[in-house]
Amino acid sequence: MTPPRWRPSAAPSTMSMRLERQPDEVIDRDAPLTFTWNGRTFPAYAGDTIASALAACGVRVFSRSFKYHRPRGLLTASYLDPGCMVQVDDEPNVRGAHRLVEPGMRVSSQDTWPSLEVDVKAANQLVGRFLSAGFYYKTFMGPSRLWPAYEKVLERFAHGGEIPDLESYDRRRHHYDKRHAHPDVLVAGGGPAGMAAALAAAEAGATVLLVEEEHALGGHLRWGGDDVRSALAELRRQIEGTAAIEVLTDSVVLGRYDDNWVSVVQRGLPTVDERLVKARAKTLVVAAGLVERPYVFAGNDVPGVMLSTAVRRLIELHAVSPGRRAVVLRANPDGDAAVAALRRVGVEVVHVEDARRGGDIVRVRGRDRVRGVHLADGRRVACDLVVTATGWTAPVSLLTMAGVVPVYDARAARFRPDTTQLPDNILATGGVVGDGTLDELIAHGEATGRVAATRSAVVGRRWRAASPTAGGQVDSAAEPCEASPPALPVDPHPELFRARTHGIVDFSEDVSSSDLVTAVAEGYASAELAKRYTTATMGPVQGKLETVNVVAIVAEATGRSIQQTGTTTWRPPYAPVTLGALAGPEREPVRRSPLQAWHEQHGATPLVAGAWVRPDHYGDPAAEVRAVRDGVGLIDVTPIGKLELHGPDVPRLLNLVYVNRWSKLAIGRVRYGVMCAEDGVVLDDGVTARLAEHSYLMTTTSSGAATVWEWLESWLQTEHPEWQVHVTAVTTAYASINVAGPRSRELVRRVVPDVDLDPEAFPYMHVRTGSIAGVADCVLWRIGFTGELSYELHVPAGYGLHVWESLMAAGSDLGVRAFGVEAQRILRLEKGHLIVGQDTDGLTRAGSAGLDGLVKLDKEDFAGRPELVWQDRVADPPRLVALRTSDPTVVPVEGSQIVTDGSHIRGRITSSRMSPTLGRSVVLAQLDAPLADAGSKVTIAMVDGRRASAVVTEGLAQVDPEGERLHG
Amino acid sequence: MMLIPCPWCGHRDAAEFAYLGEPSPRPDPSTATPEQWRGYLYLRDNVAGPVTERWYHRMGCRRRLLVERDTTTNEVRPHRSLVEEES
Numbered sequence A: 001m002t003p004p005r006w007r008p009s010a011a012p013s014t015m016s017m018r019l020e021r022q023p024d025e026v027i028d029r030d031a032p033l034t035f036t037w038n039g040r041t042f043p044a045y046a047g048d049t050i051a052s053a054l055a056a057c058g059v060r061v062f063s064r065s066f067k068y069h070r071p072r073g074l075l076t077a078s079y080l081d082p083g084c085m086v087q088v089d090d091e092p093n094v095r096g097a098h099r100l101v102e103p104g105m106r107v108s109s110q111d112t113w114p115s116l117e118v119d120v121k122a123a124n125q126l127v128g129r130f131l132s133a134g135f136y137y138k139t140f141m142g143p144s145r146l147w148p149a150y151e152k153v154l155e156r157f158a159h160g161g162e163i164p165d166l167e168s169y170d171r172r173r174h175h176y177d178k179r180h181a182h183p184d185v186l187v188a189g190g191g192p193a194g195m196a197a198a199l200a201a202a203e204a205g206a207t208v209l210l211v212e213e214e215h216a217l218g219g220h221l222r223w224g225g226d227d228v229r230s231a232l233a234e235l236r237r238q239i240e241g242t243a244a245i246e247v248l249t250d251s252v253v254l255g256r257y258d259d260n261w262v263s264v265v266q267r268g269l270p271t272v273d274e275r276l277v278k279a280r281a282k283t284l285v286v287a288a289g290l291v292e293r294p295y296v297f298a299g300n301d302v303p304g305v306m307l308s309t310a311v312r313r314l315i316e317l318h319a320v321s322p323g324r325r326a327v328v329l330r331a332n333p334d335g336d337a338a339v340a341a342l343r344r345v346g347v348e349v350v351h352v353e354d355a356r357r358g359g360d361i362v363r364v365r366g367r368d369r370v371r372g373v374h375l376a377d378g379r380r381v382a383c384d385l386v387v388t389a390t391g392w393t394a395p396v397s398l399l400t401m402a403g404v405v406p407v408y409d410a411r412a413a414r415f416r417p418d419t420t421q422l423p424d425n426i427l428a429t430g431g432v433v434g435d436g437t438l439d440e441l442i443a444h445g446e447a448t449g450r451v452a453a454t455r456s457a458v459v460g461r462r463w464r465a466a467s468p469t470a471g472g473q474v475d476s477a478a479e480p481c482e483a484s485p486p487a488l489p490v491d492p493h494p495e496l497f498r499a500r501t502h503g504i505v506d507f508s509e510d511v512s513s514s515d516l517v518t519a520v521a522e523g524y525a526s527a528e529l530a531k532r533y534t535t536a537t538m539g540p541v542q543g544k545l546e547t548v549n550v551v552a553i554v555a556e557a558t559g560r561s562i563q564q565t566g567t568t569t570w571r572p573p574y575a576p577v578t579l580g581a582l583a584g585p586e587r588e589p590v591r592r593s594p595l596q597a598w599h600e601q602h603g604a605t606p607l608v609a610g611a612w613v614r615p616d617h618y619g620d621p622a623a624e625v626r627a628v629r630d631g632v633g634l635i636d637v638t639p640i641g642k643l644e645l646h647g648p649d650v651p652r653l654l655n656l657v658y659v660n661r662w663s664k665l666a667i668g669r670v671r672y673g674v675m676c677a678e679d680g681v682v683l684d685d686g687v688t689a690r691l692a693e694h695s696y697l698m699t700t701t702s703s704g705a706a707t708v709w710e711w712l713e714s715w716l717q718t719e720h721p722e723w724q725v726h727v728t729a730v731t732t733a734y735a736s737i738n739v740a741g742p743r744s745r746e747l748v749r750r751v752v753p754d755v756d757l758d759p760e761a762f763p764y765m766h767v768r769t770g771s772i773a774g775v776a777d778c779v780l781w782r783i784g785f786t787g788e789l790s791y792e793l794h795v796p797a798g799y800g801l802h803v804w805e806s807l808m809a810a811g812s813d814l815g816v817r818a819f820g821v822e823a824q825r826i827l828r829l830e831k832g833h834l835i836v837g838q839d840t841d842g843l844t845r846a847g848s849a850g851l852d853g854l855v856k857l858d859k860e861d862f863a864g865r866p867e868l869v870w871q872d873r874v875a876d877p878p879r880l881v882a883l884r885t886s887d888p889t890v891v892p893v894e895g896s897q898i899v900t901d902g903s904h905i906r907g908r909i910t911s912s913r914m915s916p917t918l919g920r921s922v923v924l925a926q927l928d929a930p931l932a933d934a935g936s937k938v939t940i941a942m943v944d945g946r947r948a949s950a951v952v953t954e955g956l957a958q959v960d961p962e963g964e965r966l967h968g
Numbered sequence B: 001m002m003l004i005p006c007p008w009c010g011h012r013d014a015a016e017f018a019y020l021g022e023p024s025p026r027p028d029p030s031t032a033t034p035e036q037w038r039g040y041l042y043l044r045d046n047v048a049g050p051v052t053e054r055w056y057h058r059m060g061c062r063r064r065l066l067v068e069r070d071t072t073t074n075e076v077r078p079h080r081s082l083v084e085e086e087s
């Protein structure tokens, strides 16, 4: 059941809160536009955020809170604002106080649950329990029969809006991409200190990536008014004129990882939804500024209670009046500035409570809007706006990701990073580390930027020195790094976390201070435990607004100090990032043989097999099988892995990696071989030909080509570097064509004039080189996966199509026909040839793959030999067998189990098809040894629940078990 | 993501490499006991601190190389022997 969608009451459009033109406003009054909010049309200007445009029209409620369903308005008027997560078209969870409004945008409030109706009707009993601390843990305890109901409830508790269903999701409209960046210096934060650091680093010769979360550089200077306007303009002008600085706005550093691998999410791009920038920065400058901290008191989440920075942003950037009658609780100069700004634009500041002189507020009255405030001295003041300026949080995430533990500074009433713990490649400047005048912040930023530049050069030299091929073995780890600049001053600030009443601590999770006190009383006395128990700091804001208040309230409840209580751990990502950006663009490269276009032109159904797209069939796989058994067929086997091996020690390598013997392979011969890993499990199989004294061509399975190449190299590089063997991967250098069927010799002869194809001159398991259809340097070998007389032709890839078409033309009177992977699978299954990875799995040792005869345990050494020796001694491992079903029409699905006593699993079907040649099913299975002798009757548990009976056949081959066709 | 010092390619992202772990010497297959052999296959010391590791520069020069990594800090240095062949 979908709960009724909650709609805020539409605001009277006459109630405009838009101010006259402000000196620093970012809206473009010459670019008016309209958008819709919950279906109603609203005006806005370009440059407005969704929230500022709505606030300008008098909208005060943007969402309902997560648990209590309380109306929520603007709190920070920034990206972090927990009260205005909205849905924009098909995009949920949009930060309404950050996202810029666009013409025609359809914005709606997000569903939250429970809605008012459901509260009363459906979930009456449950809801009461939701409201307590730890409700996740208390409410969803047994009985287990209620779990389906709990799951429905929990689904509703997931944050967020609606994502479109797959049918209506338009992939073409959504693009995500990635970028790699290699700046010498990455500056996280584009306020005054960050801008100054970027400029100084560039001045010192470094390339700089400057990342700013907001839509413009400037940080708190943007709403700083007359005093800072010219300084901001000058910093911006200089950065614009510095080519070595690249600025990313509307972008956030998500995390810092080993060796300054820094991930950045870039938003607001015209053609890309989100981009993930992976930056390898030689040095990182963290200039994250400060985040204003909410104050905890009764009613602190009523729409109309705002932070001082929110008020200044609304007024200065968006020319929106945040209210008409204001009460301000201030404890710092930013509170003073908010009072001044309110008065300047004509908001009546009816009362100012100064926390520096002991002032406090007790509670806010009102539910949908602020109606008044109770002051500490007992007075009650009517107002529609309550502004708090009670302190700051240093967003230390990036620094803690580098191992820094923040230390509580009671004098400044905030956690501060101990920058002496920072590694050489990270520096910090600006508000995150200290206070100061604008000049002091800029000077510290400049000094930090200069050091960052010189250190980046040291880091670059260290990297180069550690690669001996590029400059010799110089141990420059000892090269000292320039010291960090002297620390910024830190201003005193009163410690203000909670008034004498309880209020909301985590606005996104709806966790109150009394919930935290309850959690402590129930034994969750550490900040980490109380956090998990109450879910405080675990919502979309992830602690940036509320962590310090959580710690302070837990400290208060436990009687410990804030430093003793400690802060919770900050983990990446710092800001939300879409899975789309992490996944990147949809790029799954597929390998295509030079013949693939021909296949598609001739009706092939494509099959993506591993890295390759291949023809599955050309419409009728059974007819393709019959063509091969009765006449001749062609299959494109280009994906077969091909490795050239050169050197005098190739036989030693082959002896080591194959389970069978290779010492005496004569020139012109081909041999089948199986490889095992060191645990005896079958790794791959294929044939290898000796073309000349020191020259071999190895083939592998299509999917095993890369594995085998790496396997050979691993032996050569680690165990036997003294062996003279060179391995070259040539899979894509050749187009490979298998010509199979009783008339294949006749066909091949027509295009290969120079090689004697008589069976005596070119017998089974031999190799020849020569020209095919005029193409020189081809390799021909006689092998037969299909069980028929066949020739595998390896042709220089560029001539592959020519040779294929020549064969098709030359064989038209023979009824030559292309066959695909499906027909090949049927043919090999009729012949009882196994496929590694299909008829074997990650536990199948050679003996269990029907390969006992091949394994030469008397060989001194080969990969996996000890395990095969031991397996040979233990009783009867499972075996690969062929089954004949009693009902010839039954084709048990691959993976079906073989059972005894009704349900005891004794084996499984590994391959099964209907054989067009035999008119019955052909089946391979792995089967416990006691059941695996010929004539043994077994029961197959079918997927549909039926049972089928089958009998183990003599040998694996069902067609031509004597091999006469193959050797013909 | 760590940087791995490849003696052939320089400092490169760890994502370009496959981790092969602590080198485990291959016992003589003709005399090894099952315990010795399975120790070679499966048992590693997993030290907290500096360890010698083998990495494979799969997306680069395709060479196996040895490095010394402190597993508590991820500080990676080229192995004193620099390349496998000289070890």
Ligand SMILES: [Zn+2]
Pocket (backbone or CB within 6 Å): B006, B007, B008, B009, B010, B057, B060, B061, B062, B063
């Ligand atoms: Zn390399």
